[in-house]
Amino acid sequence: MPSSNNLRNKAGSSVIADSHYRWLSPPGASALALLFLSGDTSALFGGSLKGLTATPRRLWLADARGEIIDEAMGCRHRGGVLLTLHGGAGVRRAVERAMGEDRAQRDDATGQMFGETCFERATLALLPEVRGAAAVSLALQAAARAPALSDALSSGNLSDALSQAEPCRFLFSPPRVQLWGPVNAGKSSLLNALCGRTLAAAGAEPGLTRDVIEGRIEHQGFEVRLFDAPGTWAGASSRLDDEALGLARHWRAQADLTIALTPPGAQPTDGDWSYHSRVDESGLVGLSIRHAETLTALKDRLVRHFFGGLGAGIFALHPDLRADLQAVLEGRADSNDVRLKWLG
Incomplete structure (x- = not known):
């Protein structure tokens, strides 16, 4: 008799009963959609999530029959998997159908981004707006760089951060x-x-x-x-x-x-x-x-x-954050106030 945590669906593929998913972006016509998976994700989407790390990479998502659903970007994030998919309604329906076949449980807390700080939430919220797989990867990595923002505010070395982030506009408007x-x-x-x-x-x-x-x-x-x-x-x-x-x-x-x-x-x-x-x-x-x-x-x-100017340590993707950093640099804002706003 199979374990309650290791079942098989009608197509014969292994499924995990304690997998959960929730949409981090509301349904609509945006170019990208965000999906967060938690629990045991190893068998979801035909096992295509195995081997994911904190560094985003491309992958193909398939249903239990092996039919391709979408090309996505995926990475490990906060103990789960964060997927960036195309935002069409057809992709969303196909994903939910595949999740149902794999018996993953849907979390109804949809339509909201997550993160410990305003910085992380605001940076992740940019994901549906960036264009291109590398731009998605940069946004995902930037969201994890709250320590870099803290260091920049402490040192007062904001010119380099702003200069490095100047080409960011091309991530959103090619x-x-x-x-x-x-x-x-x-x-x-x-x-x-x-x-x-x-x-x-x-x-x-x-x-x-x-x-x-x-x-x-x-x-x-x-x-x-x-x-x-x-x-x-x-x-x-x-x-x-x-x-x-x-x-x-x-x-x-x-x-x-x-x-x-x-x-x-x-x-x-x-x-x-x-x-x-x-x-x-x-x-x-x-x-x-x-x-x-x-x-x-x-x-x-x-x-x-x-x-080429987008360095590996870039963190100031959000235009509001760049505006606040520029205000600190010009003496129009206090760094402690900016720290409290973005890092809590």
Whole structure:
């Protein structure tokens, strides 16, 4: 006779009777959802939670029949497992169905974040807003760094903490990168190649792109937005051409970074982010949609540029916390008051 703590469900998989789960985020249309599991979690989701540590990692969640439910981020947290899943209603229903099959008990204290301090609760509450697996991992790790905040307040060394956290804004609103250059510079082809799918029409005819087209990539767990726009063209003569170029300049002014592309035969522009394009035709060193290593190198460089400053010890993710630390640094707030507010 099986132990009361080690049962089997209809599909024949081992289940644990003293497992519990609760949602830490309310149902809705947010990009991410948070789920906390406690008790014996070893057999849940087909055993995919085994081996988790305090360092977040990706994993695939499956039901008792082995059918994939979702790709998630998971880590050990407060004696249990914290999962960050996609936030759709279908994923939520599938998770609850799997939990029912595994006889995990639902805790009805839903919709609230948890943590000992305001700092931890507020940092964890950011999880549904961050974009990309690495951003999720950074937020999970930051929530455990209350001692680092305490040390910074005690030492008064707040400049480094604020400087280190400056790129945090890109975790919530991915950086905007504008592809720029003359017509036939290969901007649309590059956008399609970087994103891995056809988003913009590409061809030999000049001026095919008349609008701004957005694509998104996730590289090394970070999300970046890419924009293709109408190219500059000495032969532009119509009102439509002028409006297209005006639109391109307007969007370029809003970009966090512009990548200037120089096609074969054109005069290259100066700048750290200027590249020869269509280099299969010219034989120059630059970007080639036919050589994946050049695209990977560009993605690597973008991640370093926007996210490389996010140090391993970052803790000031929450904008309200950064505002309070800035106020202390400028003498507009007392460090003891900030400590009491965030650390209790």
